[in-house]
Amino acid sequence: MLGADETLTFADTLVRCTHLINHVFADVSREHGLTPQRTQLICMLTRGPLPMRELGRLLHLEKSGLTGLVDRVEERGLIVRQPDANDRRAWNLALTPSGATIAADCHAAITARIEALAADIPAPARSTVVSALQGLLQAHTAMTGRPWKLPS
Amino acid sequence: MLGADETLTFADTLVRCTHLINHVFADVSREHGLTPQRTQLICMLTRGPLPMRELGRLLHLEKSGLTGLVDRVEERGLIVRQPDANDRRAWNLALTPSGATIAADCHAAITARIEALAADIPAPARSTVVSALQGLLQAHTAMTGRPWKLPS
């Protein structure tokens, strides 16, 4: 089974690629002393502070799960909880300097590893892939009403 | 930030897509009463039985973690451990009828959901995406020496 290579469907190809990138993500995280979830969290904050509720939506986490994750990442000194000026229930999460550094390092490492794997893909095909997948992301955004962010 | 749309790099696009598909995978799994890991396990077996060591490599799991996962999936009646004729240490894992049914259902549901998101991508772009990403998968295979399987 799985001879030289069979013809994969579009969906199957995407799913396999997803699992490959998952492991790239996990490997890089581990090399930086982080779990994938923590890496994902700090990468979400590279564009600026976010309230927890927003992070929960982006990460698809229930609030209880997010509380724990934030606790652990804060203990490690990568983020801080800041009170929200307009709502005394809410907290804004911001990267500390070391958190920002690590987030940037992880993002760079992940990008580098993917670029290495994609080195043989010609430029025109690359840009086709980018626009096609962005269409896919937008289709999801349109369906759920919320944009899909991540690394940077 | 993130106005109408910024220009994402190839790697960033792939990473965002990865997280989107992760959640598609998780959602479908949950709707079938499974965790993503269990779904992934049974999907790996749709092409036929595999020894545990092979599954461990495909899933990137340490053997101890795999033992536990297999235990739980077997308890649920989706797979069975079969003794290996040639090696009395080894076990082959095979889907039960109900396991095969659920695996096929999950695979179909995931494919359908991705196809729905990709409905607006023109056919030529699709095939470009497929061949580009397969190149990426092969680059990884060449680097690590092991093929990358999944769903079907």
Place this chain on the structure above:
DNA sequence: AGCCAATGGTTCGCATTGCAAATAACTCGC
């Protein structure tokens, strides 16, 4: 003003995940 539903977070209990190290059973080369 006063009340009440909805919202943002936390806490608790729980099952699952996944690693590492130690152990047992077996295979294979010498």
Place this chain on the structure above:
DNA sequence: GCGAGTTATTTGCAATGCGAACCATTGGCT
């Protein structure tokens, strides 16, 4: 048939993530 390497299991542990109960605050409604 000895010893090294391989396959799987067990144990202990930290992290993940859900659900439900709970508290404080907000905001609408009267």
